[in-house]
Amino acid sequence: MSHLWTIGGSTVFLCLIQCIVSLENGLARTPPMGWLAWERFRCNTDCKNDPENCISERLFRTMADLVVSEGYAAAGYEYINVDDCWLEKERSPTGQLVADRARFPRGIKSLSDYIHSKGLKFGIYEDYGNYTCAGYPGVLGYLQTDAETFASWDVDYVKLDGCYAHPSDMDRGYPEFGFNLNQTGKAMIYSCSWPVYQIYAGMQPNYSSIIQHCNLWRNFDDIQDSWASVESIIDYYGNNQDLVVPNAGPGHWNDPDMLIIGNFGLSYEQSKTQMAIWAILAAPLLMSVDLRTIRPEYKAILQNKKIIAVDQDPLGIQGRRIYKHKGIEIWSRPITPLFQNYFSYAIAFVNRRTDGTPSDVAVTLKELGLTSPTGYKVMDLYEDVDYGVLTPQTKIKVKVNPSGVVILRGDVQPDYNRRLPFYTTQKTVYNPLNQVFRVRTNGF
Numbered sequence: 001m002s003h004l005w006t007i008g009g010s011t012v013f014l015c016l017i018q019c020i021v022s023l024e025n026g027l028a029r030t031p032p033m034g035w036l037a038w039e040r041f042r043c044n045t046d047c048k049n050d051p052e053n054c055i056s057e058r059l060f061r062t063m064a065d066l067v068v069s070e071g072y073a074a075a076g077y078e079y080i081n082v083d084d085c086w087l088e089k090e091r092s093p094t095g096q097l098v099a100d101r102a103r104f105p106r107g108i109k110s111l112s113d114y115i116h117s118k119g120l121k122f123g124i125y126e127d128y129g130n131y132t133c134a135g136y137p138g139v140l141g142y143l144q145t146d147a148e149t150f151a152s153w154d155v156d157y158v159k160l161d162g163c164y165a166h167p168s169d170m171d172r173g174y175p176e177f178g179f180n181l182n183q184t185g186k187a188m189i190y191s192c193s194w195p196v197y198q199i200y201a202g203m204q205p206n207y208s209s210i211i212q213h214c215n216l217w218r219n220f221d222d223i224q225d226s227w228a229s230v231e232s233i234i235d236y237y238g239n240n241q242d243l244v245v246p247n248a249g250p251g252h253w254n255d256p257d258m259l260i261i262g263n264f265g266l267s268y269e270q271s272k273t274q275m276a277i278w279a280i281l282a283a284p285l286l287m288s289v290d291l292r293t294i295r296p297e298y299k300a301i302l303q304n305k306k307i308i309a310v311d312q313d314p315l316g317i318q319g320r321r322i323y324k325h326k327g328i329e330i331w332s333r334p335i336t337p338l339f340q341n342y343f344s345y346a347i348a349f350v351n352r353r354t355d356g357t358p359s360d361v362a363v364t365l366k367e368l369g370l371t372s373p374t375g376y377k378v379m380d381l382y383e384d385v386d387y388g389v390l391t392p393q394t395k396i397k398v399k400v401n402p403s404g405v406v407i408l409r410g411d412v413q414p415d416y417n418r419r420l421p422f423y424t425t426q427k428t429v430y431n432p433l434n435q436v437f438r439v440r441t442n443g444f
């Protein structure tokens with residue numbers, strides 16, 4: 001992993017463990033954020049009977065409008081991404097991809113222009129095989145033509161799926177299409193499904209090659225609208241963290257798939273858990289939800305600026321599951337600011353139990369790996385609770401609701417002894433709540 005760290009005004013270049021050679025198209029320095037049609041709107045092509053929900057230019061224009069007018073753009077959501085089912089079944093006589101003429105009557109360039117006019121960016125979907133997953137033309141045999149078509153439409157983001165392709169061809173094919181994208185001269189985020197199809201085929205993905213050629217990639221199953229699906233994804237990234245975590249960094253990210261917050265399948269607590277864990281995972285934040293009807297409490301989760309700041313932390317270090325016992329999990333992600341060789345951390349406590357009462361979890365900062373003698377300023381990222389500055393010996397206690405989460409951040413403090421004038425003006429470093437959190441009732 002290579003990171004550019006700025007400490008006290010000086011820039012230090014560090015290679016931790018190993019230096020990774022990665023795709024350098026200047027994009028996705030933090031995980032991309034936006035809106036993606038698939039999980040919520042699927043392959044609904046029935047504009048006659050369901051004009052408001054079918055895959056059409058109308059749907060994407062409406063979502064772009066709402067991303068801006070409802071405050072999502074201000075919170076960082078930027079890309080409006082089309083998924084499968086936007087195409088005509090046949091290419092043009094000269095071999096070009098053509099958008100469905102009835103559902104995208106003004107064509108893709110016009111949609112792209114509209115989305116850009118809103119200050120947003122435009123993403124599109126294709127597939128490395130002969131067909132997309134839903135049976136529309138794939139890029140195989142037309143790699144250069146299709147890359148050039150996307151550039152001519154001013155596309156900013158390409159998701160390349162892997163249906164109807166041989167997984168063993170992908171080590172050659174995904175880099176080849178990435179090369180074709182690069183050769184257009186138009187910078188486009190490149191989202192690959194390369195590893196997940198190889199894993200399905202029993203192959204070991206070559207992550208050092210994937211990092212070199214893709215800005216993000218899918219490792220695991222498509223998300224579905226259920227807590228069971230979210231749990232299976234959380235388990236995948238926890239159980240495989242030694243393999244996948246080192247591959248994430250600025251410009252190259254593991255993609256655990258879309259946020260389904262605000263749909264039908266997750267409770268309020270479960271929605272908070274998805275948002276918190278996706279931030280710990282340094283995941284792309286791609287909402288797949290109907291922004292016309294989302295309830296305010298779910299919108300507030302998606303727009304939680306403190307959690308988005310964790311997701312978008314400039315170090316780009318993916319977090320890990322550091323504790324798992326009797327249904328309680330603790331996840332931790334190193335973030336900025338840094339002091340000397342100490343990180344700050346985001347810490348998520350997840351309760352996977354279903355016995356209907358909150359579980360108490362009590363743990364010292366030191367046990368969580370927060371060991372700087374200068375202490376940490378700790379705050380809750382959902383509740384408006386500021387714990388003040390705590391020492392590594394301080395025991396914190398949190399109540400975690402069934403299938404819910406508590407997410408905190410602990411910002412490492414500078415050495416106050418060397419900055420006395422500042423310290424003496426900060427009399428309230430210890431919050432009264434601090435005393436309460438020294439009490440251990442159960443848990444560890």
Ligand SMILES: *[C@@H]1O[C@H](CO)[C@@H](O)[C@H](O)[C@H]1NC(C)=O
Pocket residue numbers: 129130140164165166
């Ligand atoms: C794609 O189509 C070509 C031409 O019909 C065929 O030779 C090739 O085997 C197909 N590839 C896959 C992965 O199905």
Ligand SMILES: *[C@@H]1O[C@H](CO)[C@@H](O)[C@H](O)[C@H]1NC(C)=O
Pocket residue numbers: 024025026181182183184185186187188
């Ligand atoms: C193409 O690749 C080169 C070399 O990695 C890079 O410097 C350049 O920014 C890329 N251009 C685009 C448009 O992606």
Ligand SMILES: *[C@@H]1O[C@H](CO)[C@@H](O)[C@H](O)[C@H]1NC(C)=O
Pocket residue numbers: 206208209
């Ligand atoms: C993985 O890809 C890298 C970079 O393309 C290559 O040098 C290496 O030989 C590949 N490793 C395997 C096991 O194929």
